Amino acid sequence: TDGTVAVNGVNLYYQRSGTSGLPLVCIPGSMGTAETDFGPQLASLSDEMQVVSFDPRGYGKSRPPRRMFPLDFYQQDADDAAALMKALGHEEYGVVGWSDGAISAVMLAASQQAAARKLVIFGGNGYFSQADVDAFESLRDVEATWSKRMKATHKPVYGDDLQPMWSS
Numbered sequence: 001t002d003g004t005v006a007v008n009g010v011n012l013y014y015q016r017s018g019t020s021g022l023p024l025v026c027i028p029g030s031m032g033t034a035e036t037d038f039g040p041q042l043a044s045l046s047d048e049m050q051v052v053s054f055d056p057r058g059y060g061k062s063r064p065p066r067r068m069f070p071l072d073f074y075q076q077d078a079d080d081a082a083a084l085m086k087a088l089g090h091e092e093y094g095v096v097g098w099s100d101g102a103i104s105a106v107m108l109a110a111s112q113q114a115a116a117r118k119l120v121i122f123g124g125n126g127y128f129s130q131a132d133v134d135a136f137e138s139l140r141d142v143e144a145t146w147s148k149r150m151k152a153t154h155k156p157v158y159g160d161d162l163q164p165m166w167s168s
Contacts, residue, residue, distance in 0.1 A: 001016050004062075005084060023094070024093060075107050090115075098122055
């Protein structure tokens with residue numbers, strides 16, 4: 001199933017599959033959506049547990065508003081994920097985070113210790129070095145530097161907004 005729920009002043013689009021076991025919230029990475037980052041998990045884990053993923057504010061079907069990047073955007077995504085799970089009636093759940101979502105997942109687990117029963121993260125950063133900043137900057141031009149697969153994943157979601165969003 002999918003739907004939209006109002007949390008923390010925004011409408012978040014979510015996808016949910018499965019009905020039993022400890023619910024699992026999956027937090028996408030940079031520019032990711034429930035479908036692009038967790039489509040296989042939504043499909044294959046639903047026999048074992050309820051899997052929930054969402055499009056973070058300003059991404060995918062959780063637009064408008066346009067994605068903004070305040071200094072606390074990782075915590076904002078963590079707070080949105082916790083509010084989403086509460087709105088869906090889940091007091092306890094597991095948390096999975098990928099890339100930027102991994103950073104938010106750690107923040108969610110730290111701030112919601114009673115609710116976040118398990119944590120799995122992959123592809124996240126504990127800190128950013130100058131080499132990381134240089135790597136990000138080298139990929140600033142979507143057309144010139146992104147792989148065909150990355151463009152094929154994100155262009156259908158963002159269209160002409162892809163380059164401006166990535167640049168921000």
